[in-house]
Amino acid sequence: MNIQRRTAKTFSxxxxxxxxxxxxxxxxxxxxxxxxxxxxxxxHVGVGIIExxxxxxxxxxxxxxCDLVGREAADLLGRSIFDETSPQDVAQDLAQFRRxxxxxxxxxxxxxxxxxxxxxxxxxxxxxxxxxxxxxxxxYAVRAQHDISARKQAEQARCAAEDRAxxxxxxxxxxxxxxxxxxxxxxxxxxxxxxxRLFGYTAAEVLGEPVTxxxxxxxxxxxxxxxxxxxxxxxxxxxxxxxxxxxxSLVDISxxxxxxxDRAGGIVGASKIARDITDRKxxxxxxxxxxxxxxELLAAIPAAVYTTDAQGKITYFNPAAVxxxxxxxxxxxxxxxxxxxxxxxxxxPLPHDQCPMAVxxxxxxxxxxxxxxxxxxxxxxxxxxxxxxxxxxxxxxxTGAINMLVDISERRQAETQQRLxxxxxxxxxxxxxxxxxxxxxxxxxxxxxxxxxxxxxxxSARIAAMAAAQRVLxxxxxxxxxxxxxxxxxxxxxxxxxLPPDARIECGAARGALSNDIAMPLALILNELLTNxxxxxxxxxxxxxxxxxxxxxxxxxxxxxxxxxxxxxLEAVRKNSSGLRLVLGLARQLHGTLHVTKSPxxxxxxxxxxxx
Amino acid sequence: MEGKxxxxxxxxxxxxxxxxxxxxxxxxxxxxxxxxxxxxxxEAVALASEAQPTLAVMDIRLASTRDGxxxxxxxxxxxxxRCIFATAHDDVHTRGRxxxxxxxxxxxxxxxxxxxxxxxxxxxxxxxxP
Numbered sequence: 240m241n242i243q244r245r246t247a248k249t250f251s252x253x254x255x256x257x258x259x260x261x262x263x264x265x266x267x268x269x270x271x272x273x274x275x276x277x278x279x280x281x282x283h284v285g286v287g288i289i290e291x292x293x294x295x296x297x298x299x300x301x302x303x304x305c306d307l308v309g310r311e312a313a314d315l316l317g318r319s320i321f322d323e324t325s326p327q328d329v330a331q332d333l334a335q336f337r338r339x340x341x342x343x344x345x346x347x348x349x350x351x352x353x354x355x356x357x358x359x360x361x362x363x364x365x366x367x368x369x370x371x372x373x374x375x376x377x378x379y380a381v382r383a384q385h386d387i388s389a390r391k392q393a394e395q396a397r398c399a400a401e402d403r404a405x406x407x408x409x410x411x412x413x414x415x416x417x418x419x420x421x422x423x424x425x426x427x428x429x430x431x432x433x434x435x436r437l438f439g440y441t442a443a444e445v446l447g448e449p450v451t452x453x454x455x456x457x458x459x460x461x462x463x464x465x466x467x468x469x470x471x472x473x474x475x476x477x478x479x480x481x482x483x484x485x486x487x488s489l490v491d492i493s494x495x496x497x498x499x500x501d502r503a504g505g506i507v508g509a510s511k512i513a514r515d516i517t518d519r520k521x522x523x524x525x526x527x528x529x530x531x532x533x534x535e536l537l538a539a540i541p542a543a544v545y546t547t548d549a550q551g552k553i554t555y556f557n558p559a560a561v562x563x564x565x566x567x568x569x570x571x572x573x574x575x576x577x578x579x580x581x582x583x584x585x586x587x588p589l590p591h592d593q594c595p596m597a598v599x600x601x602x603x604x605x606x607x608x609x610x611x612x613x614x615x616x617x618x619x620x621x622x623x624x625x626x627x628x629x630x631x632x633x634x635x636x637x638t639g640a641i642n643m644l645v646d647i648s649e650r651r652q653a654e655t656q657q658r659l660x661x662x663x664x665x666x667x668x669x670x671x672x673x674x675x676x677x678x679x680x681x682x683x684x685x686x687x688x689x690x691x692x693x694x695x696x697x698x699s700a701r702i703a704a705m706a707a708a709q710r711v712l713x714x715x716x717x718x719x720x721x722x723x724x725x726x727x728x729x730x731x732x733x734x735x736x737x738l739p740p741d742a743r744i745e746c747g748a749a750r751g752a753l754s755n756d757i758a759m760p761l762a763l764i765l766n767e768l769l770t771n772x773x774x775x776x777x778x779x780x781x782x783x784x785x786x787x788x789x790x791x792x793x794x795x796x797x798x799x800x801x802x803x804x805x806x807x808x809l810e811a812v813r814k815n816s817s818g819l820r821l822v823l824g825l826a827r828q829l830h831g832t833l834h835v836t837k838s839p840x841x842x843x844x845x846x847x848x849x850x851x
Numbered sequence: 852m853e854g855k856x857x858x859x860x861x862x863x864x865x866x867x868x869x870x871x872x873x874x875x876x877x878x879x880x881x882x883x884x885x886x887x888x889x890x891x892x893x894e895a896v897a898l899a900s901e902a903q904p905t906l907a908v909m910d911i912r913l914a915s916t917r918d919g920x921x922x923x924x925x926x927x928x929x930x931x932x933r934c935i936f937a938t939a940h941d942d943v944h945t946r947g948r949x950x951x952x953x954x955x956x957x958x959x960x961x962x963x964x965x966x967x968x969x970x971x972x973x974x975x976x977x978x979x980x981p
Binding site: 662665666667669670672673674676677678680681684703706707709710733736737 | 867869870872873876877912939940942959960961962963964965966969
């Protein structure tokens with residue numbers, strides 16, 4: 240089959256009416272001219288034209304078809320059109336083409352990628368039309384190929400843009416923040432689901448409405464200002480305000496408003512991002528309230544309280560601290576203490592950086608039991624006890640410290656007063672005993688009989704012994720007990736003064752603490768035993784001394800008086816000696832017992848140190 | 852007890868009658884001439900000026916606003932008379948106040964007359980020492 244000829248023939252039929260400018264030519268000439276022109280048209284038409292057989296092999300190509308793929312016609316002829324197609328598009332094209340060959344369809348159009356000589360592909364729109372014989376059998380196909388890469392690129396770009404817009408739209412829609420746009424008249428133009436959730440209005444309810452429907456009464460005047468700034472191209476960052484929901488409830492929001500521009504850069508509206516900050520506001524309110532409560536609490540405490548940061552700079556002080564220190568501390572510059580000047584209890588200056596609070600901060604420990612004296616600017620001084628305590632964060636790092644200063648001047652005054660009263664009492668007691676002694680002394684001096692003088696002198700000696708004990712008792716700081724070491728020599732010395740001048744008393748061991756209750760009975764017992772020993776047990780004062788000791792062991796005390804005489808028999812003597820009866824009576828009072836031995840001549844009183 | 856010009860004079864300053872009397876009796880019995888007793892600081896100063904005693908036994912609490920230490924100050928400054936302080940106020944503070952006036956001794960109340968005499972004798976020995 241001469242395909243070339245048939246083709247020309249086939250083309251000649253529909254082309255006839257297209258050439259109306261040559262009907263006047265003779266029929267053969269016309270035919271010739273027509274075919275030439277068709278050939279020229281075929282080569283130069285702006286469409287690639289390829290004829291392929293039922294196997295897809297190229298039978299004929301025009302110049303444009305060669306230009307499209309960058310090959311010579313000779314290269315192309317005989318090759319399969321499907322080999323020149325991108326593998327991705329072959330299946331689709333081949334399927335259609337088979338139906339065409341089978342006569343199921345006359346024509347189809349597809350978009351597919353064709354290979355260039357350099358290996359690259361370009362998008363082409365291909366329309367494949369069947370050429371059949373008179374019986375309708377497929378002879379070959381004419382394929383018109385347009386380069387549509389420009390259109391494809393535009394399409395792809397548009398798709399990408401649409402994808403991006405879609406993405407942005409879904410971001411906006413899925414945002415927890417309310418994202419709203421409005422035009423320059425303040426009319427709502429877009430409304431995302433975040434806005435729906437935050438404000439309770441659906442998009443349909445608010446689109447086209449003025450944004451001021453969200454404003455609570457009294458805040459409408461915010462809008463003109465916002466719009467004015469937007470018109471000037473300004474952004475409003477994190478503006479905290481209140482808006483009203485559809486149900487009328489108020490919501491704290493943080494608002495960011497930005498101008499929206501058109502392609503030309505003109506401002507056409509504004510986008511608003513509103514974030515619900517109710518929780519944060521509530522937390523802030525709670526924090527403020529709790530701080531307020533704490534500060535009221537601290538203000539109500541009648542002791543000076545202040546805090547510092549980790550460096551010791553004062554960060555807080557209560558009104559009592561101002562009263563205490565006599566000045567208003569300077570926050571952020573005063574260090575360690577709110578006071579003007581500090582002293583140690585002994586009056587030496589105490590530098591602020593060595594005060595207990597400074598120690599607590601520097602050494603990271605609680606300081607207790609310290610005492611100091613604060614001087615106010617007016618010169619008055621206040622003794623106080625500080626209670627500095629470091630404050631730590633959850634990781635244990637010191638963040639500052641709190642201190643409380645307790646004014647102890649009243650306590651000090653009370654202590655002084657008490658001491659004065661006690662001193663006065665002591666003074667009176669001592670003076671009274673002195674008077675009592677004087678009274679007996681003068682009574683003895685003027686007594687008419689020797690017997691009366693003897694009795695009065697004995698009484699005077701007993702008072703003197705008690706007076707000696709009294710001196711020991713009230714000469715000390717401890718008010719509940721006294722030391723045997725002080726007691727024994729004091730009483731012995733007094734007793735000795737009332738004995739013959741050359742009598743000697745050797746004061747031996749004296750150990751132990753004695754309860755005040757036993758001082759007077761013991762002094763009287765001692766007086767009797769010593770007097771007795773000197774009077775009856777000693778013949779030669781120069782060579783013999785009375786020995787006395789007071790010792791303690793296992794909670795019991797022993798008072799022993801020893802002389803060099805013959806001793807005495809307790810039972811025989813007690814009836815006639817008033818002194819001994821006094822000793823036995825007082826010994827009972829002390830829950831003690833008196834033991835008397837003859838060699839050596841010794842009288843010992845054994846008694847419990849504390850009354851059981 | 853005799854000095855170069857007769858018995859040594861001891862000024863007794865004590866506002867309590869009984870104690871003053873006992874002291875006077877005891878000192879006299881021991882051979883001293885007793886000046887007074889004075890019961891106030893002013894009386895003590897007047898008697899000291901008049902009688903020029905060798906020393907004074909000075910109670911600290913007196914029946915006057917001026918106390919015994921104040922009287923002792925004037926005796927020491929005006930007449931160079933030193934004192935033995937007899938007091939129930941025997942503490943560091945009181946001793947500190949009396950210190951500038953060169954005390955000759957301390958008699959903590961209540962004291963016996965024997966103590967009084969021995970402290971006075973001791974004080975005279977101290978005064979005689981060059």
